[in-house]
Amino acid sequence: MRRTALTAGLVAMVSLVAFEYVAVAVAMPVVAADLDGVGLYGLAFSGAMAAAVVGTVLGGRWADLRGPLAPLWTGVAAFIGGLLLAGLAPTMEVLIAGRLVQGFGGALVSVALYVVVARAYPEESHPKIFSLFATAWVVPSMVGPAIVGLVVDTLGWRWVFLLVPFLTVVSGLVLARGVAGQPVRGGQGTPAPGLLVKVAWAAVTAVAAGLMQYGSDGSPVMLVAGLVILVVALPRLLPAGTLRAARGLPAVVGLRGLAAGALFAAEVIVPLMLVQERGLSPFLAGIAITGGAVTWSFASWLQGREVFGRLTNLVLGSVALAGGILLMGAVTFDGVPVAVAYPSWILAGFGMGLIYPTLSVLTLELSAPGEEGVNSSSLQVGESVFSVVAVAVTSALFTVAGSGYWAVFAATLVMALAGLAIARRAVPSAVRAPAGQTAAPV
Template identity: 25%
Template sequence: MRKNVTVALLLATFLAAIEGTVVSVATPVIASELNGAALVSWVFAAFLLFTAVSTPIYGKVADLFGRKRVLLFGIGLFTLASLLCGLATSMEQLIIFRALQGLGAGAVLPISMTIIGDLYKYEERGKIQGILSAVWGVSGVLGPVIGGFLVETLSWRYVFLLNVPFALLSFIMIIVFYKETVTETTERIDVKGALLFAFGTTAFLYGLITFSETNVWTPSIIVSAVFSVVLLTSFFLSERRAKTPLLPLDLLKQPIIASINGAVFFAAWVLVSMSAYIPIWAQAVLGKSATEAGFMLMPLSVAWTFTSIIGGRTLGAASPRRRAVTGMSLLLIGTIILTLLTQSSPDLFVYLAVAIIGVGFGLSQPMFIVVLQTVVSYRQRGTATAANSFLSTVGQTLGVAVFGAVFNFIVLSGFRDEPGLSGVSLESFFNRSMTEALNATVRLQGEQLIATGLNTVFIGAALAAFIALLIALRLPVSPPEPSRDN
C-alpha cells in the first residue's frame, strides 16, 4: 500500500511542479494565437498567486478532516482546470483557468509532503523526501524539453491536456490504495480567519506582482497595499482569539520551526534570482540564444536532483544544523561567484555557481521538511507543512518584486540618462539579431549597464543567502525529538 501511495504522490507532485517550466516555453505561441501579449505575465502570476493563497487553508483543513479528501479535491480541481486551459479560446479565459490550476496545486504539493510524513518514520522520511524534492529538479530539466516538443509537433494546448490522463491515474491510485482513519472532531475551520487571510494575501501579492512589472506606484497598487495591511493585520488579531486558528502562531513561533521557515523564506529569494536572472545574463550580456540560456540553468536542476536523493539517504549522517549550514553556505558561495561576474567571465563560472547553488538546495530542502514534520504532532503536520510551502512561495514572489524593482530602476534609468542609449529599448538586447544590428559602442554600453543591474540583483541574492545562513545556525546540533503522537 505504502509504495503505491508514494508513486501516486510523486506523480501528482511532478505534474504540479512541472507546470511552471513546461508552460514557460509555450507562452510566446499562446500570446500570439490568443492575441494577449500584454497579459502574458498573468498566465504565471495567476497560478502562483492562487497557489500561495490556498496552501495554508488546505493544510488546516487536512489536519482537521483528513488528508485524503483534501488531496483528491486538489488533484480533481487541477485536472479539470488543465482540461479547461487546453480548451481556452482567449487569454482572459486562460488566466482564469490558470488560477483554478493554482487552487488545485495549492492542495497537491503540501498535502503530498504531509502524507509522506504520515507514512514514514524519521529514519525513512529523508530518503522519500529527498526523492520528492528531486521531482522538482527533474521537472526543471524536463519541463522545457517536453513543452518545446509539444508546441513544435502538436499544439500548445497539449501542454495542459497532457496533465489530464496522468492526474486521473494519480487520483484513482490514491482512492484505491490510500487508507486513512479520520478521527471525528468538533473543531471547525476558522472561516473568518481564512477569508481575511485569502483576501489580504491576494491583495498583497497582486500589488507586488503588478509593481514588479510597472515599477510605478499606480492607484491600484496603492489600494492593494492599503487593503493588504488592513486585512492581514485583522487576520493576525483574529488568529490570537480564534479557538481553531488557521495558522497557530504558537506553533510557528517554536524555535526549530521558526528557524526552518526563516531559512526557507530567504533561500527562496536565491532560487528566484537564479531562475529569473541567469537567462537574462546569458541572453542580454553574453548574447546567447534562449536555448543556450536554458542550458545555463540546467546544473541547478541536475545538482539539486542528485544531491536530494543522496542527501535524503544519508540524513542521519549529519546533524540538522550541520546539513543546513552547509547548504546555506553553498548558496552564499554560489551567489558570491555570480556577483563577481563580468562580461568577459568564462561561461564555466556561471555553470559552476549555478551547480553549487543546486547542491546547496539539494542538501538542505529535504532535511528542512523532515525535521519540521518530526517536531510537530500528527494534527499539526498539515498546517506546518503548508505554512512552510506558503513562505517559500511568498519568498519567491517578494524576491521577484524587489529584484525586479532594483533591476528596472538601475537599467531603465541608465538607458534614459546615457546619451548613446537614448531611444534604444531594453528588449532589443534580448534578441540576438536586434542586438547585432546595434552600433558596437551602443551595444557595449547597454551590455555593461545590464550587467551592473544583474550584479546588483546577485548582491541582493548573496545577502539573502547570508541571512538564511545566520538563521540556519539556530537549528539544533542533534536530531530532533519526535512529537509524542508522531
C-alpha cells in the first residue's frame, strides 16, 4: 500500500512540473501583454532554464551526499514559492524572479525523484516507473494547452500559477506518506571537493545556452560566443567522454541529448511549416503533434513491460525517430501529400517513447551506489543543453536559408542518425536483454 502511495506521489510530482512547463508557454503571451513586459518575454523562459541547470547540478550531488529527501522537499517548497510569486507578480520583473525560483525548485525535485526511485524500488521495477514518468511528462502536452486556455479565459492568467501550488501540496502529502519507511534517508556518496566550482560552471553553462538562444534570432556573435563557452563549460558537468560518446554512461547521456535535441528542434518548426507552407489550420497542425505524444506514451508503456531488450529499444527508437523526421521533412515539398505529416510524427513519437525511459533506466543501472544523483543530473543537464543548442542552431539555419524548413529537418535528421550510431555504446552487453533473460554474447 505504501509503495502505491509512493508511486502515485512520484508520478503526480512529475506531472505537475511538466504541466507548469506547458502552461507557462501557453499563458506567457497574455502575461507579457498584461504586465507590459514583452521586451522581457524571452527572459521568462531562459531565466528559468538557467536556474534549472544550476538546480539540477546542485540537487544531484546533494541527493548523493545527504539522501534525496532534503533536496526533494526544498525543491517542492521553492517550486510552490516561485509559482506564488509569479502568480501575484505586479510587474514582469517580479514574475521573472518567480520563474527563477520555480525553475530551480523544479530541477531539485526532478533529480531527487531519480534517486528516490534508485533507493526505494528494486531494479526490475525501474522500467515500469520510468515508463510512468515518461507518460507523466507527455500527457500534459496533450491536455495542458486546452486546460490552460480555459483557465486564462475564465479566471485569468494568474490562476495558471496560483492553482498548481494547491495541487502540489496535495501531491506532496501523498508522496510524504509513500516515502515513510522507505530506504531513502541518508547519503551514500562520499564528499568530493569542488561542488561550488561545479555549480559555478553550471551557471556559466546556462548563460552560454541563453546566449545561443538569443543569438539564434539574428546575432551571430552571440550565437558563436555561446557555443564557444559551452564547449569549455559543458564537459565539466557531464561524464568524461560524453562528447565523444565513450561506452557506458557517457554514451547514455550523449544519446539522450541527441535524441531530445533532434525531436524538440524539429517539433518547434513543424506547426509553422504545416500552417504557413502547407495551409493547415493551427488545429489540424496541432493534431499532428498530438499524435506523436500518444505514441510516445504507448512506446513508454511497451518499454515498461520490457517487450524488447535495452539495445533493441534504443536502436528501434532511433530508427523510428530518424524515419519520422525524414518523412516530416519530405512534407516541406509540395509534391508530397500533407497527410504524410500525421504518420511521420506518430513514428517519431514512438521512437522517443522507446528511447527516453530506457536511458533513464540505464543511468541508474550504470551508477554505483552514491552516484545516482550526480549521474541523473548529468543526464538531465545534457538533455536540456543539447536541446537548447539544437533549437538555436536550427533556428539560425532556418534564417540563413531563407525560411529553410528543409535545412532544419536535415540538421535534426543528422542528430537522430548520430544517436543511432552510438546506441550500441550506451548498452553494456550484460543489460541488453530484458530483465530475467540472459543477454546473448556480442
